[in-house]
Amino acid sequence: MFYPFFDSTYILVIIGMLLSMVASSYVNSTYRKFDKVMNRKGYTATDVARLILQDSGIHNVGVQQISGDLTDNYNSSTKILSLSQTVADSRSVAAIGVAAHECGHAVQDQKHYAPLKLRIAMVPVVNFGAKISIPLILIGAIFFSATPALVTIGLWCFALTFLFQVVTLPVEFNASRRALAILSENHILEDDELVMAKKVLTAAALTYVAAAVASLLQVLRLFLLFGNNNRN
Template sequence: MFFWDSTYILVIIGLVISMMASGYVNSTFRRYSTFKSKKGYSAQEVASLILQQSHINDVGVQQIAGDLTDNYNAQTKMLSLSETVYHSSSVSAIGVAAHECGHALQDNKNYVPLKLRSGFVPVANFGSTISVPLILLGVLLQWNQTLITIGLFCFSFAFLFQVITLPVEFDASRRAITILRDGQILDEEELAVVRKVLFAAALTYVAALLASLLQLLWMILLFGGNRRND
């Protein structure tokens, strides 16, 4: 059973979905990486401008290593832009930077789903860390269903984190489009490109949710219900 099980197809499907979504966002970003901002703004300049226009003075902007590793840390009040985004004046890079600014705006406005996600991070990390050892221990102890059930419950925290993440990311993209338009940073033609880039990025979160659900279902089918290898 530990070498092959028909339920593994669920994990494979989840991996394929995630890989397709990741490939799509990368190809979309690259496709529009030559579409330069008409006003010549770089992504870093746009991020600073958005924060300034929003009267957010306690958030810094920095460059970090990696490709599309952009993020906003509510704990350190730091907006980090990847090497491929920070200095780029492409509309796609500006869209990514504006999306991260959307998270800073959420934080500034005490957006409840963002606070919930931030608070749930240690819970999700704990669940992911402890779940598999509990399940395996339950199996070794002659399929102790109590331990296995607790392990599956902890494993579900990763799925719940993805559920909480989805509205946070969608709202950040909505805020990004609004402030780019209202602040007259980009025109409608440029905003159309940003929408495509952010839509592709949103699909990665949908894919992560589906992959997490399939993995949880796989674990339940594999270990739930006193399933034994008799």
């Protein structure tokens, strides 16, 4: 007999949650620290985004401001680069680093960067897998003698979330590398400011690492709970 919501494997979920909380706290504290440092050339993050896109020969991407705090993103479908309220009009080194990172995704899109294309293609599949995974696992476990294959299918559907997180890692790290290179080559930030921007982007990247680890731990927990039952 097993208790899927109250068992020793739940410690894996707790560890994942703690890792995510620590990573989130670290990126926020790092951003707040360098958000107090204004770049010497007086650029706003929006100025930098438009400058990078223009210098990269990207003329089909719009830049807009959206609500929220650090909700910045690039949408490859709509070709819109969105900067959050706290970033868009800021002249801080931290904000410029964030804006440049999102521009890095736009450059990836322009150059048909393979991991980005793979991640985009995976989105509908992963979303579908996430919706049906738990129902399949539970149905398969309850009616195991009649539907043993459902447990296995459900487990692998859930595992797609971890695979998606793994594919996301090179996309995010590459976008940050491109961002720092562009900021340096275009002399947008001074050398010491680049070091600060790199610290912000490194902290942000750690949140994706934490998310991947947390996803792996969740997958491991489900395999421990239901995979053993499947083998039996």
